Amino acid sequence: MESLTEYLYSRLWQNLAQTLQHELRDDAYSHLQELELSYFEDRSTGMLLSVLNDDINQLERFLNFGAHNILHFLTTILFVGSTFIALAPVSWWAMAPIPFVLWGSMVFQAKLEPCYADVREKSGLISSRLTNNLSGIATIKSFTAEAYERDRAAQESEAYRRSNASAIALSAAFVPLIRIVILVGFTATLFLGGLAVANGNLSAGTYGFLVFIIQRLLWPFTDLSELMDEYQRAMASVRRVMGLLDTPIDISAGNDQLPLNTVRGEVQFDDITFAYNGRNPVFKSLSLTVPSGATIGIVGATGLGKSTLVKLLLRFYEIQSGQILIDGADIRDLNLFDLRQCIGWVSQDVFLFHGTVAENIRYGSFDATREQIVHAAKLAEAHEFIKQLPQGYDTIVGERGQKLSGGQRQRLAIARAILKDPPILVLDEATSAVDNETEAAMQRSLATITQGRTTIALPQPLRRRIAHRLSTIRQADCIYVIKQGQIVEQGTHDDLLRQSSIYAGLWQVQSAGVKGT
Numbered sequence: 001m002e003s004l005t006e007y008l009y010s011r012l013w014q015n016l017a018q019t020l021q022h023e024l025r026d027d028a029y030s031h032l033q034e035l036e037l038s039y040f041e042d043r044s045t046g047m048l049l050s051v052l053n054d055d056i057n058q059l060e061r062f063l064n065f066g067a068h069n070i071l072h073f074l075t076t077i078l079f080v081g082s083t084f085i086a087l088a089p090v091s092w093w094a095m096a097p098i099p100f101v102l103w104g105s106m107v108f109q110a111k112l113e114p115c116y117a118d119v120r121e122k123s124g125l126i127s128s129r130l131t132n133n134l135s136g137i138a139t140i141k142s143f144t145a146e147a148y149e150r151d152r153a154a155q156e157s158e159a160y161r162r163s164n165a166s167a168i169a170l171s172a173a174f175v176p177l178i179r180i181v182i183l184v185g186f187t188a189t190l191f192l193g194g195l196a197v198a199n200g201n202l203s204a205g206t207y208g209f210l211v212f213i214i215q216r217l218l219w220p221f222t223d224l225s226e227l228m229d230e231y232q233r234a235m236a237s238v239r240r241v242m243g244l245l246d247t248p249i250d251i252s253a254g255n256d257q258l259p260l261n262t263v264r265g266e267v268q269f270d271d272i273t274f275a276y277n278g279r280n281p282v283f284k285s286l287s288l289t290v291p292s293g294a295t296i297g298i299v300g301a302t303g304l305g306k307s308t309l310v311k312l313l314l315r316f317y318e319i320q321s322g323q324i325l326i327d328g329a330d331i332r333d334l335n336l337f338d339l340r341q342c343i344g345w346v347s348q349d350v351f352l353f354h355g356t357v358a359e360n361i362r363y364g365s366f367d368a369t370r371e372q373i374v375h376a377a378k379l380a381e382a383h384e385f386i387k388q389l390p391q392g393y394d395t396i397v398g399e400r401g402q403k404l405s406g407g408q409r410q411r412l413a414i415a416r417a418i419l420k421d422p423p424i425l426v427l428d429e430a431t432s433a434v435d436n437e438t439e440a441a442m443q444r445s446l447a448t449i450t451q452g453r454t455t456i457a458l459p460q461p462l463r464r465r466i467a468h469r470l471s472t473i474r475q476a477d478c479i480y481v482i483k484q485g486q487i488v489e490q491g492t493h494d495d496l497l498r499q500s501s502i503y504a505g506l507w508q509v510q511s512a513g514v515k516g517t
Contacts, residue, residue, distance in 0.1 A: 009068060017063035025056045028244055036251045037316045038277065045135075046128025051244055054123055055237035062234035069227055073220050080217040097185035101178055101221045108174050109228055115167035116236035122160040124240075129156045135400075171229045175222055182218040189214045251318050251336075256329060258338035264292040264327050265342075265423040265454030267313065272322030274305075274312060282308050283485045285322070292327075295455040297473025299503060300482035306458045307348065310426050314340055326424075344422035348429035348458075350409040352401030357386055358393040360401070360412055365419045372419060379445045380415035382408070418449055425450060427457045447475065479503065 029052060040048075077098075133140060133149050140149050193210055196202035267290040275281040282305040290296050298306050311317055313324060315331055324331045331339055352360045361376060362368045368376075373393065377383040385408055389395040401409045417425060427446070457473045473479055474493045481489035481502050489496055489503055496503040 013068050014064050017060045017067075020063060021056055021060035024059065024241060025052060028052055028056070028241055031245055031247070031249075034249050035247060036249070036318070037311070038250075039247065044128035044132065046126075046131035047124040048244075049131060050120075050124035050127040051240050054127065055120060055240045058120075058237040059234050059241070062230050066227060066230035066234065069223065070231075073223060073227065076216065076220050080213060083213065096188065097181045097218065098221075100181050101224065104174070104177060104181070105224055105228055108170065109232060111170055112167060112228065112232040113235070115163070115170060116232045117239070119160070119163045119167055119233070120236045120240055122156070122163040126153070126156040126160050129153050167229075174224075174228070178221055178224065182221060185218050186214055251315055253336040254331075254333040256333045256335065258326070258329065258334050258342060260338070260342055260423070263342045263423040266290065266292040266325075266327050267424060267454060267456070268323075268325040268328075269309070269312075270323040270325060272312070272319045272324060274308065274317065274319045276317075281485055286482075286485060286487065288480060288487065290454055290456060291477075293452050293454055294477040295450050295457065295473075295475070297457045297459060297476040297479040298482060299459060299473070299479060299506065305485065306482065307428055310345060310428055310456070310458070313426070314343060314345065342422055343424045343426060344417035344420045345426045346410075346413050346417045346428060350401065350406075350413040352397050352404070352409055352412060354397070354399045356391075356394050356396055357389065357412065360397060361393075361415045361419055363416055365416075365421075368419055373415075376415040376419040377412075379418050379449060380411045381445055382411035382415050385411070414446075422453075424454045425456070427455065429458060 032048065032052075130153060133153065140146060189210060193202060193207045197204055197207045269286055269288040271285050271287050272283055273281055273285055274283045298309065300306050308317070312319055313331070315336060318332075326334070326339070326342070353363065358370065358373050361373050365372075370393070374383060377386055377393075386393055386395075395403075397403050397412075401412070404412070414427075457476060459473055476493070478490060479493060479496055480487050481496070483502070489499065489501055491499070493507075497507060498504075
């Protein structure tokens with residue numbers, strides 16, 4: 001029976017632990033994806049990974065072993081205690097230490113709780129440090145900062161060790177104290193039970209049995225410290241996971257549907273005002289309309305909110321006042337999936353997943369065929385360099401596309417947006433990392449791609465000695481110049497040149513740079 005029940009325990013309990021681990025991680029990650037971008041900006045990736053991995057794994061370990069041990073402990077105490085009462089009602093002295101043990105357990109539990117909360121916090125910090133360092137390993141090497149970063153990681157690891165040591169010092173004291181209390185109960189059983197036998201109130205056989213089984217009643221309490229230790233570790237992790245799950249979603253999805261085949265692509269920013277938390281407003285009562293199928297360019301110096309405008313359109317952030325409309329519908333009323341499905345965004349910070357070239361182009365268009373992938377790559381002027389890779393479209397690009405150049409990553413990002421075939425296309429510095437020859441070829445392709453599609457182009461911003469890549473918006477239907485959150489100029493390329501103002505000055509800088517080259 002013991003062998004059978006052990007087999008059933010191993011199958012049922014451990015499968016239950018694995019199932020709960022899977023479902024809890026799935027729920028936590030799904031909730032995490034629903035949170036707004038500002039949540040991630042305030043927290044490190046390593047800390048979030050610590051919650052999704054370490055904390056949930058800690059709960060799984062407790063369910064694998066600790067929960068079973070608790071059930072075994074309670075069952076033993078219940079049945080052995082019942083045996084004592086049934087055989088010898090006067091043997092109360094054997095169970096007298098139990099209330100003191102339970103009281104001591106509660107006291108230790110209260111003291112262990114903040115200790116293990118601190119342990120989980122320190123675990124998150126070391127995870128954050130290591131994740132950050134691995135992501136920036138090239139920078140660390142280029143600045144020969146290996147020793148500096150090793151020391152910083154060692155400091156975080158030492159803090160984690162000290163935090164664990166504090167918890168261990170407390171939990172280690174529990175077993176010796178419990179053993180002293182158990183010794184009192186065992187000695188009382190020997191002495192008072194012997195007196196009961198001498199007085200004829202208890203048979204010698206029953207006395208011998210009680211002396212034997214008292215160990216089955218009291219010694220399991222020595223395991224209580226380990227059980228409480230495992231329980232508190234698990235609860236510290238559970239509180240962190242539940243804290244993540246209880247984080248409110250500030251940007252809620254609307255209920256209105258926006259079928260992709262019905263989107264015309266008219267975009268309107270109506271008197272919008274937006275500011276990041278604790279900062280000055282990026283936009284103040286800004287109004288801007290992009291007609292369906294039109295191509296516009298937005299020009300402005302670094303940090304004046306051109307990329308923010310796109311993120312507001314995608315509802316990564318929420319505006320404080322005003323409206324953003326697509327085909328006359330407020331985007332706050334739209335289903336988020338439908339909203340983002342109709343927008344293709346080529347970000348200035350291209351992110352490629354660890355996988356093949358084809359998988360990265362197909363990302364978001366998972367049913368695309370190889371022929372469609374190749375066609376999109378050709379339009380993005382990426383096909384030629386892909387063919388030269390070791391395995392062509394099946395070449396692994398590495399984490400964040402580190403095996404490719406910046407220009408190659410940009411072309412793959414454009415191919416990904418082309419394959420998505422959205423009615424609204426946003427090009428955020430889409431050609432900033434390519435050479436002039438490739439840019440010229442891509443401009444010809446983009447001229448074809450943007451036909452009949454609403455396009456918002458954000459050229460490379462003005463930096464010291466680097467002019468705007470204004471050629472990307474020269475043929476735009478309208479160009480807007482933004483300064484201090486307001487539109488200060490608008491018109492076609494030729495119109496703005498005639499005004500001899502900000503845009504004209506930028507164009508002259510670029511033209512001079514081209515001649516100098």
